[in-house]
Amino acid sequence: MDTEIGMVHRRFEHSLADLDVGVTRSTPDTFASTLRELVSKPVVGTTLPFAAVSLPDWIDSDPSPATLQAATTSVTGASLGIADYGSVVLPSTADGSEQVSLFADLHIAVLRASDIVSDMPTAIDRLGPQFRDGDSAIIATGPSATADMGSLVRGAHGPKDVHVVLLEDGGGTDE
Amino acid sequence: MSKTDRAGKADRIRWLLDTEGDAVEANTLGFNQGRYDSVADLDDYEALKGEARAIKEDAIERLPALIDEVRATVEANGGTVYLADDAADANRYIREVAAEAEADRLVKSKSMTSEELEVNEALEGDGVDVVETDLGEWVLQVADEAPSHIVAPAIHKSREEIAHLFNSQFDPDEPLETAEELTMFAREQLGELIADADVGMTGANFITADSGTIMLVTSEGNARKTAVVPDTHVAVAGVEKIVPTVEDLAPFIELIGRSGTGQDITSYISLLTPPVDSPVVDFDEPDVAFADRDDDRDFHLVLIDNGRMAMREDDQLRETLYCIRCSACANSCANFQSVGGHAFGGETYSGGIATGWEAGVHGQESAAEFNDLCTGCSRCVNACPVEIDIPWINTVVRDRVNRDGEDGQFEFLVEGLTPDAEAGGIDIQKRLFGNYETLAKLGSATAPVSNWLAGLDPVRSLMERTVGVDSRRELPEFERETLRDWYDDRGPQVAATDADREVVLYPDTYTNYVDVDRGKAAVTVLEALDVHVRIPDVGESGRAPLSQGMIATADTQASRVYAGLAEHIDADRDVVVIEPSDLAMFHREYEKLLPEQSFERLREGSYEILEYVYGLLANGADAERLRSGANGPAIAYHSHCQQRTLGLDRYTTAVFDDLGYDVVESDVECCGMAGSFGYKQEYYELSMDVGDRLATQFTEPETRDRLVVASGTSCEDQLGDLLDREAIHPIEVLDPRSQRR
Numbered sequence: 026m027d028t029e030i031g032m033v034h035r036r037f038e039h040s041l042a043d044l045d046v047g048v049t050r051s052t053p054d055t056f057a058s059t060l061r062e063l064v065s066k067p068v069v070g071t072t073l074p075f076a077a078v079s080l081p082d083w084i085d086s087d088p089s090p091a092t093l094q095a096a097t098t099s100v101t102g103a104s105l106g107i108a109d110y111g112s113v114v115l116p117s118t119a120d121g122s123e124q125v126s127l128f129a130d131l132h133i134a135v136l137r138a139s140d141i142v143s144d145m146p147t148a149i150d151r152l153g154p155q156f157r158d159g160d161s162a163i164i165a166t167g168p169s170a171t172a173d174m175g176s177l178v179r180g181a182h183g184p185k186d187v188h189v190v191l192l193e194d195g196g197g198t199d200e
Numbered sequence: 201m202s203k204t205d206r207a208g209k210a211d212r213i214r215w216l217l218d219t220e221g222d223a224v225e226a227n228t229l230g231f232n233q234g235r236y237d238s239v240a241d242l243d244d245y246e247a248l249k250g251e252a253r254a255i256k257e258d259a260i261e262r263l264p265a266l267i268d269e270v271r272a273t274v275e276a277n278g279g280t281v282y283l284a285d286d287a288a289d290a291n292r293y294i295r296e297v298a299a300e301a302e303a304d305r306l307v308k309s310k311s312m313t314s315e316e317l318e319v320n321e322a323l324e325g326d327g328v329d330v331v332e333t334d335l336g337e338w339v340l341q342v343a344d345e346a347p348s349h350i351v352a353p354a355i356h357k358s359r360e361e362i363a364h365l366f367n368s369q370f371d372p373d374e375p376l377e378t379a380e381e382l383t384m385f386a387r388e389q390l391g392e393l394i395a396d397a398d399v400g401m402t403g404a405n406f407i408t409a410d411s412g413t414i415m416l417v418t419s420e421g422n423a424r425k426t427a428v429v430p431d432t433h434v435a436v437a438g439v440e441k442i443v444p445t446v447e448d449l450a451p452f453i454e455l456i457g458r459s460g461t462g463q464d465i466t467s468y469i470s471l472l473t474p475p476v477d478s479p480v481v482d483f484d485e486p487d488v489a490f491a492d493r494d495d496d497r498d499f500h501l502v503l504i505d506n507g508r509m510a511m512r513e514d515d516q517l518r519e520t521l522y523c524i525r526c527s528a529c530a531n532s533c534a535n536f537q538s539v540g541g542h543a544f545g546g547e548t549y550s551g552g553i554a555t556g557w558e559a560g561v562h563g564q565e566s567a568a569e570f571n572d573l574c575t576g577c578s579r580c581v582n583a584c585p586v587e588i589d590i591p592w593i594n595t596v597v598r599d600r601v602n603r604d605g606e607d608g609q610f611e612f613l614v615e616g617l618t619p620d621a622e623a624g625g626i627d628i629q630k631r632l633f634g635n636y637e638t639l640a641k642l643g644s645a646t647a648p649v650s651n652w653l654a655g656l657d658p659v660r661s662l663m664e665r666t667v668g669v670d671s672r673r674e675l676p677e678f679e680r681e682t683l684r685d686w687y688d689d690r691g692p693q694v695a696a697t698d699a700d701r702e703v704v705l706y707p708d709t710y711t712n713y714v715d716v717d718r719g720k721a722a723v724t725v726l727e728a729l730d731v732h733v734r735i736p737d738v739g740e741s742g743r744a745p746l747s748q749g750m751i752a753t754a755d756t757q758a759s760r761v762y763a764g765l766a767e768h769i770d771a772d773r774d775v776v777v778i779e780p781s782d783l784a785m786f787h788r789e790y791e792k793l794l795p796e797q798s799f800e801r802l803r804e805g806s807y808e809i810l811e812y813v814y815g816l817l818a819n820g821a822d823a824e825r826l827r828s829g830a831n832g833p834a835i836a837y838h839s840h841c842q843q844r845t846l847g848l849d850r851y852t853t854a855v856f857d858d859l860g861y862d863v864v865e866s867d868v869e870c871c872g873m874a875g876s877f878g879y880k881q882e883y884y885e886l887s888m889d890v891g892d893r894l895a896t897q898f899t900e901p902e903t904r905d906r907l908v909v910a911s912g913t914s915c916e917d918q919l920g921d922l923l924d925r926e927a928i929h930p931i932e933v934l935d936p937r938s939q940r941r
Contacts, residue, residue, distance in 0.1 A: 087489045087491055089486060089487050089488055089489045089490065090487075090488075091486035093481070093490075094483075110464060110465050117428075117476050118477060118478070119478070119490075119491070120490055121491070123424065123428055124429075124478060124479070124481050124490070125490075127421055127424050145453055146447075148450075149446060150450075153411075153445065153446035153447050156408070156413045156471060156473050157410055157446065159473050161471060161472045161473045161478070163469065163470050163471070164453070164469035164471065166464075166466070166467055166468075166469075167467055169419065169467055169468075170419050170420070170467055171335050171336075171383055172461075173336035173339065173352065173383075173420075174335060174359060174362055174379040174380075174382040174386070175358060175362065175382070176379040177379075178383040180384075180387070181335060181383055181386075181387060181419070181421060181422070182333070182387060182390070182391070182420045182421035182422040182424075183421025183424065
């Protein structure tokens with residue numbers, strides 16, 4: 026691994042640690058078992074936009090309002106990680122990634138290590154053409170939070186906890 | 201302002217200090233410190249602000265074209281754009297959208313622009329149930345109160361108050377107590393209300409013209425739910441929110457959270473290009489999978505003019521449109537830290553920049569209500585991520601308000617004391633303080649009788665009654681022999697021919713007529729470092745009238761001061777200034793009052809006294825000739841607000857450090873006196889409350905026995921009143937003759 030890339034990855038993980046967001050490295054081979062250790066059931070998810078991995082069949086990958094409401098964990102794909110901030114970019118999709126990433130108490134974002142960029146301008150430069158094509162995305166940094174009730178509380182309207190699964194290699198190309 | 205108005209204002213402020221002051225203080229101080237910590241992590245904060253500023257300048261410059269572009273892109277995406285002339289026009293359109301959607305309930309995420317419209321009331325009139333989903337906004341909706349802060353609307357309420365509110369309003373099975381319990385209760389309640397909402401309304405922090413993307417900056421996640429759960433999304437935004445491209449968003453994403461609540465970034469930056477692909481979350485069809493839905497989403501972007509296009513044409517108010525509503529100017533403001541937006545705010549907006557917004561969208565009367573609370577301390581200037589000169593906007597609006605005023609009934613009392621360039625109608629109190637130099641001249645010429653008279657109870661009570669000078673304040677005592685008289689008699693002790701440098705010591709009004717000692721100390725220190733000193737006959741800088749919004753008078757005085765100093769600058773003499781508020785005039789406000797070349801020349805040729813001493817020592821002057829820390833006192837130092845904005849406080853602490861002094865420096869934004877502000881009857885208690893934060897820092901075990909040192913006149917007076925320990929200027933500490941402990 027290139028040293029510079031290695032530093033960016035370390036910075037990303039350091040930023041996640043500051044946010045109290047867990048990170049687990051995984052490969053296509055270990056992906057299913059990694060998820061199994063992280064989730065609490067029921068789990069919902071949406072199709073991952075990566076060729077090398079897909080959601081294990083014990084995850085409901087075709088959620089409805091009812092199953093979304095009942096889920097305690099959700100799993101969705103992230104298109105970018107931003108090292109400076111520990112942010113993940115969550116694309117909005119027609120099968121509901123935006124909602125799925127929002128309602129459950131624990132959100133697991135699956136990110137390819139090769140999609141980690143150093144800083145915000147780089148991330149926005151990547152997103153510009155996509156938005157001009159009509160896409161939407163959320164830059165999510167840590168869990169949902171509020172201080173409106175007198176002190177900091179996690180999980181105001183969104184997840185109380187966020188975990189990043191980092192796909193080390195073989196993440197492959199976009200589907 | 202009449203005596204009754206002053207007393208009423210003082211009562212209102214006292215009530216807010218008592219009921220909301222503690223919660224507002226704790227929250228704003230936390231945000232403000234967070235800002236300092238967070239921006240320190242940036243590689244180049246100043247460059248990032250410059251970039252953000254340039255984007256906004258460009259966007260406002262070509263706003264009409266950007267509005268056309270955003271209309272085209274949003275419509276091409278399948279949405280609708282409505283450009284509303286004013287609040288009534290916007291509300292009419294939004295009511296139509298709600299009616300068409302047959303909406304029983306509309307859920308909202310936080311939007312100050314929607315508050316400006318008072319759209320809730322308009323919709324409720326049609327029987328629509330409007331629900332605020334931001335937790336802070338919801339607390340206020342339940343309590344039927346107005347926001348006290350543009351970003352964190354309920355900062356004036358403590359956790360205990362919110363718990364009491366919820367427990368009495370909702371009567372839960374178990375009484376709610378902790379922040380966690382309150383949050384989860386609100387989440388549950390609001391979750392149900394969002395689930396069967398028909399329309400979601402958001403604001404927009406930014407809109408990109410090239411893609412029709414709206415950016416929402418939030419942490420709770422309610423804006424995300426509001427935008428995607430119902431099938432109809434209405435976004436309301438001022439026209440000034442448009443930037444040209446997606447790429448322009450980057451600096452704002454990095455600055456907005458840091459500048460506001462001191463977060464590097466908020467939890468969610470939503471970048472939605474509506475109508476979005478995300479499926480509707482329809483709980484009436486709970487078992488239909490999202491992937492199987494075929495939604496036809498409805499999106500309406502309601503762009504609001506409501507005075508903004510006129511602000512764009514107004515050379516003084518235009519900068520207001522660059523505002524990204526981060527709240528840095530509120531959090532960094534000493535007065536705001538004490539009273540919050542319920543005093544420091546108008547119909548909708550609060551904090552320093554609110555004067556520009558209120559004057560622009562609601563009219564000058566709304567701005568006039570609170571505009572005086574900006575003391576011009578300038579601490580917001582460096583905090584603003586788009587480099588708006590917020591104090592200047594406050595000054596301009598004050599000037600305009602002055603010109604609309606009615607003739608004061610006691611005008612005759614100050615007529616001879618007020619040779620200003622202002623039209624009639626200006627408030628008598630402002631007129632008196634604005635002409636402080638004339639008062640000081642007279643006071644000095646008739647001292648000590650003037651001081652005796654001013655100290656008499658009947659005189660003080662008359663002053664309070666007529667011009668609102670609070671009788672609890674000790675008045676400055678005028679010296680019979682002015683600094684210039686003293687120096688003319690004494691003459692220079694370092695001849696120009698023997699000198700390393702030549703200095704023109706600017707005789708600011710306070711040093712010349714009141715605190716002559718610090719002027720003498722300045723002369724002694726400069727001469728000890730082989731400097732030839734001149735003290736020319738140059739008048740007041742214009743700071744006093746400017747602080748009262750008397751711009752014409754300040755302009756006249758600036759021209760006179762420049763005329764009096766120009767020849768010295770041409771002769772390569774350095775202009776040295778003791779009073780930071782006057783130096784700040786030379787370095788900041790004169791840009792607005794003098795031709796550019798004159799401003800540049802004076803700015804480049806003028807120095808704060810300790811900055812100058814630092815420069816002399818760095819260039820080989822003999823530090824041994826000054827009093828050192830070895831035989832000097834331990835110091836508690838308070839720099840001056842405007843001096844800190846100019847970045848000049850560091851020279852004072854560097855000189856003290858180099859000379860071996862033991863120094864503890866305050867870190868409050870302002871002492872609270874701010875020139876005449878603390879003398880005014882209606883603001884005396886607020887001034888003391890602000891000062892209390894400084895007093896606390898200087899009465900800790902670590903600081904309480906130290907010599908109190910302050911760079912500004914007002915700070916010295918305020919510290920004297922707060923601590924019963926006299927404060928002196930740093931130059932008096934360094935004076936080799938000084939015995940001060």
